[in-house]
Amino acid sequence: MSSDPSANPIDPEPTPAARDGGTSDGDRHWRFSDLLADPTVRERWEKVRRYFFLRESTYDVATRCNLRCDGCYYYEGEKQFVSECRDPAAWTELMTAEKARGITYVVLAGAEPALNPEVIKACHGVIPLGAIATNGTMPISKSVGYRIHISVWGDDATSERVRGAANLLDKQMDIWAGDRRAVFVYTFTRHNVDQAEATVRRLVDNGCEVTFNMFSAPVGYTGDLRHTPASLNETRQAMCDLIRAHPQKVLFTPYNAVAHTHTRGLHDLFGCTYPRRNPSQLIGLGRTFRQVRANMEWDRDAACCVPDTDCDDCRHYAAGSAVITARLQRHATDPARFRAWLDYVDTYLAVWVMDYPKGSTLEVGQVDPPPAPRHHRLEAQ
Amino acid sequence: MIAESTTPEALLDETAQRVSEIIIDELKLDDVTPSTFDADLDLIDELGIDSMDLTAVVLVLQDEYEITIYEEDYPELKTVRSIASYVLKRRTA
Numbered sequence: 001m002s003s004d005p006s007a008n009p010i011d012p013e014p015t016p017a018a019r020d021g022g023t024s025d026g027d028r029h030w031r032f033s034d035l036l037a038d039p040t041v042r043e044r045w046e047k048v049r050r051y052f053f054l055r056e057s058t059y060d061v062a063t064r065c066n067l068r069c070d071g072c073y074y075y076e077g078e079k080q081f082v083s084e085c086r087d088p089a090a091w092t093e094l095m096t097a098e099k100a101r102g103i104t105y106v107v108l109a110g111a112e113p114a115l116n117p118e119v120i121k122a123c124h125g126v127i128p129l130g131a132i133a134t135n136g137t138m139p140i141s142k143s144v145g146y147r148i149h150i151s152v153w154g155d156d157a158t159s160e161r162v163r164g165a166a167n168l169l170d171k172q173m174d175i176w177a178g179d180r181r182a183v184f185v186y187t188f189t190r191h192n193v194d195q196a197e198a199t200v201r202r203l204v205d206n207g208c209e210v211t212f213n214m215f216s217a218p219v220g221y222t223g224d225l226r227h228t229p230a231s232l233n234e235t236r237q238a239m240c241d242l243i244r245a246h247p248q249k250v251l252f253t254p255y256n257a258v259a260h261t262h263t264r265g266l267h268d269l270f271g272c273t274y275p276r277r278n279p280s281q282l283i284g285l286g287r288t289f290r291q292v293r294a295n296m297e298w299d300r301d302a303a304c305c306v307p308d309t310d311c312d313d314c315r316h317y318a319a320g321s322a323v324i325t326a327r328l329q330r331h332a333t334d335p336a337r338f339r340a341w342l343d344y345v346d347t348y349l350a351v352w353v354m355d356y357p358k359g360s361t362l363e364v365g366q367v368d369p370p371p372a373p374r375h376h377r378l379e380a381q
Numbered sequence: 382m383i384a385e386s387t388t389p390e391a392l393l394d395e396t397a398q399r400v401s402e403i404i405i406d407e408l409k410l411d412d413v414t415p416s417t418f419d420a421d422l423d424l425i426d427e428l429g430i431d432s433m434d435l436t437a438v439v440l441v442l443q444d445e446y447e448i449t450i451y452e453e454d455y456p457e458l459k460t461v462r463s464i465a466s467y468v469l470k471r472r473t474a
């Protein structure tokens with residue numbers, strides 16, 4: 001593997017796969033067909049590639065929220081001040097147009113989408129694949145077959161302090177435990193790493209699925225939740241411990257942990273492909289992605305899944321799901337890196353697509369993110 | 382692989398034929414054959430393939446022609462003919 005001195009350590013003991021030559025071998029050129037020679041790898045490749053048709057855009061369906069959290073990226077920048085279209089017929093019309101231009105997957109966000117239940121139903125009625133990013137304090141109609149991502153920012157005391165909400169986890173679990181749409185998204189900040197173990201255990205004991213996010217500072221953020229190299233390292237270790245402790249319920253893999261806790265952010269590591277950072281409109285996210293605001297307008301210069309987030313600090317799970325997945329070619333260099341990518345994409349699909357069954361983690365040992373290609377001159381995808 | 386061909390045009394046609402086969406195979410296009418595949422069809426705008434599918438094709442092309450295809454060149458790979466032309470350019474680079 002590359003020995004990037006800025007990479008922090010993970011799992012110091014190599015796995016059997018790593019000892020058997022499963023790590024990057026800088027001297028050997030691996031053909032893609034060689035990478036697929038392992039039947040387990042081929043099977044996983046065939047499984048994930050069936051979802052290459054997914055083409056996402058995101059939609060703010062509400063400007064209001066019943067909470068007000070420190071470090072919320074929604075209440076930064078211009079998008080919070082637009083008018084909120086609450087007319088389901090207008091959203092049906094918009095979604096019909098989105099479908100016509102090839103969008104197959106929607107992420108409904110906001111502020112708090114659950115405040116506009118009829119709009120959610122209207123969107124689902126046109127594009128049936130998607131996810132809703134919610135604080136989980138309000139139910140969402142059972143008829144909406146989207147993944148529901150419920151944000152968790154630490155234990156009860158932290159939630160009360162940072163989000164102003166008492167007994168938040170109990171309230172969220174009362175509504176969502178047992179609902180197969182629900183995925184609880186634990187966001188690691190600089191200050192809640194030590195709360196993850198007990199919080200995730202509470203969720204898992206109640207049958208809930210969990211994945212991880214990283215606090216990624218909004219532009220101009222001056223609060224103290226921003227990660228430091230030390231907290232990144234602690235977070236990586238905590239994530240790996242939780243993956244090992246709850247392999248069935250924690251939807252994350254060691255490579256997710258490496259990529260999202262690296263001292264370099266996602267844009268620096270992979271080259272973000274969202275329009276905000278990608279001038280190319282010819283292919284991929286640069287061509288099709290829109291971040292539509294609550295007034296149904298969008299701005300190419302601001303369009304990404306987490307607008308108003310500081311790109312240098314962006315380790316957001318939604319960003320990684322798109323950006324790391326798009327970098328297939330960079331990962332198809334050797335068995336370990338390719339397996340890590342397959343793990344990553346398999347996990348992303350399990351988190352974002354209803355009823356997608358996550359496979360077991362392929363053994364890869366320690367895998368660092370790939371270096372940027374030598375000839376990389378433009379953001380091309 | 383690229384066989385001996387007499388003219389550049391014949392070589393381009395032959396390569397385009399093989400590129401068509403790879404695309405049909407990789408993208409599991411049931412309703413088209415290499416002989417009916419329009420070599421000038423816009424794969425993105427008209428066929429609707431996108432970056433992930435294109436990357437899968439790229440990986441197979443790299444194996445087949447023993448070339449490296451650069452990420453920043455993806456926008457050049459718009460049609461079967463432009464892919465064939467790119468492959469031939471990279472083969473001689």
Ligand code: SF4
Pocket residue numbers: 065066067068069071072073074075110111112134135151163
């Ligand atoms: S719940 Fe979400 S949208 Fe609402 S203030 Fe908190 S982070 Fe922002």
Ligand code: SF4
Pocket residue numbers: 266267272273274276277303304305306307308309310311312314315316319
């Ligand atoms: S904030 Fe993240 S997802 Fe958005 S443009 Fe920057 S790097 Fe990309």
